[in-house]
Amino acid sequence: MKKQTLFLGIESSCDETAAAIVAMDEAGHGEIIADLVFSQLEEHAAFGGVVPEIAARAHVEAMDGLIAGALGEAGITLDDLDGVAATIGPGLIGGLMTGAMSGKAIAYAAEKPFYGINHLEGHALTARLTDGVSFPFLMLLVSGGHTQIVLVKGVGDYERWGSTIDDALGEAFDKTAKLLGLGYPGGPAVEQAARNGDPKRIPLPRPMKGEDRLDFSFSGLKTAVRQAAQALAPVSDQDVADICAAFQLAVTDTLEDRLRRALLRFQAEGYQKDATPALVVAGGVAANGAIRAMLTGLCTKEGFAFVAPPLRLCTDNAVMIAWAGLERIRLGFDPDGMDVSVRSRWPLDGNAAALIGSGRRGAKA
Numbered sequence: 001m002k003k004q005t006l007f008l009g010i011e012s013s014c015d016e017t018a019a020a021i022v023a024m025d026e027a028g029h030g031e032i033i034a035d036l037v038f039s040q041l042e043e044h045a046a047f048g049g050v051v052p053e054i055a056a057r058a059h060v061e062a063m064d065g066l067i068a069g070a071l072g073e074a075g076i077t078l079d080d081l082d083g084v085a086a087t088i089g090p091g092l093i094g095g096l097m098t099g100a101m102s103g104k105a106i107a108y109a110a111e112k113p114f115y116g117i118n119h120l121e122g123h124a125l126t127a128r129l130t131d132g133v134s135f136p137f138l139m140l141l142v143s144g145g146h147t148q149i150v151l152v153k154g155v156g157d158y159e160r161w162g163s164t165i166d167d168a169l170g171e172a173f174d175k176t177a178k179l180l181g182l183g184y185p186g187g188p189a190v191e192q193a194a195r196n197g198d199p200k201r202i203p204l205p206r207p208m209k210g211e212d213r214l215d216f217s218f219s220g221l222k223t224a225v226r227q228a229a230q231a232l233a234p235v236s237d238q239d240v241a242d243i244c245a246a247f248q249l250a251v252t253d254t255l256e257d258r259l260r261r262a263l264l265r266f267q268a269e270g271y272q273k274d275a276t277p278a279l280v281v282a283g284g285v286a287a288n289g290a291i292r293a294m295l296t297g298l299c300t301k302e303g304f305a306f307v308a309p310p311l312r313l314c315t316d317n318a319v320m321i322a323w324a325g326l327e328r329i330r331l332g333f334d335p336d337g338m339d340v341s342v343r344s345r346w347p348l349d350g351n352a353a354a355l356i357g358s359g360r361r362g363a364k365a
């Protein structure tokens with residue numbers, strides 16, 4: 001390998017079209033050279049969620065310009081690249097195909113290796129770029145499409161310890177917001193409303209709390225929110241604030257219970273190599289201040305370092321995809337052939353048992 005290895009990353013698995021150029025030096029340190037993200041949020045807002053057909057068209061329209069923009073911003077041509085990485089799953093098929101085809105075409109034309117990346121691996125490895133986190137570590141992924149606790153043992157070596165059996169956490173925030181007439185995406189709106197609310201006025205359940213398995217469930221909580229809102233109808237601003245505060249507290253309590261068990265299991269199973277191993281958070285819900293505060297406190301108590309990459313890199317982006325490609329080429333992983341196909345479902349941990357009720361409707365990751 002020459003001094004710096006340069007990768008183009010492409011992401012289009014949900015409602016963000018993104019292209020990035022990332023460099024890795026010989027010591028394995030990364031540098032973000034260009035990072036472009038086009039969010040389709042406005043195009044989906046009217047529908048209260050991501051519409052696959054709209055997303056697919058928007059990716060096609062935005063992709064070429066973003067890739068050209070990233071190369072331009074980096075001041076390089078395709079010849080300067082050492083490889084191309086594109087998300088090939090999991091996610092919405094239309095978007096994945098757009099990104100994978102673009103990546104393969106560029107790799108083929110420029111005669112560069114192509115790496116088809118699992119979007120979840122991108123999230124999992126980001127903290128190594130931003131914070132130099134070493135293996136093994138734990139990751140909590142909380143986004144619009146995923147809620148998982150993953151043991152990250154190495155590049156391509158993951159164990160899923162827990163997952164949602166129904167709604168993803170971001171989805172639960174979005175549905176709660178919709179129910180209460182707060183806009184989309186719901187997470188920031190619920191957090192904002194909760195600031196003026198009394199979290200103790202309305203009792204809500206803590207699904208899965210106390211159970212040994214590290215899974216999550218949020219649909220019962222959503223039903224309880226609906227029942228509380230119906231019982232109070234017509235709801236005042238104060239009612240909405242109180243429901244949001246109670247919802248956020250229930251979520252935070254549940255997460256804390258699951259994560260505490262995961263941290264203890266990490267130690268009990270002998271994964272602790274560092275004095276302070278890392279718990280890394282990823283996904284859009286990582287923006288939530290109450291959840292961050294809880295995770296910070298929990299990590300301090302249990303002797304873990306809490307690592308939260310900058311929010312821009314916690315949500316969907318192409319930097320993480322380029323970085324995953326760089327991590328792979330550095331370790332000598334074989335590139336993918338031009339025949340590698342996209343996969344709407346693709347668990348990080350191929351050995352994880354399928355969860356009852358884990359069929360995801362949305363494909364956000």
Ligand code: KG4
Binds near residue numbers: 174191
């Ligand atoms: O990772 P992300 O940007 O997109 C994907 O899921 O791919 O995550 C979006 C999710 C949405 O469900 C949104 O409501 C949630 O993250 N979110 C939040 C907050 N900001 C965004 N949830 C709770 N509190 C927030 N402040």
Ligand code: ZN
Binds near residue numbers: 119283315316365
């Ligand atoms: Zn994602």
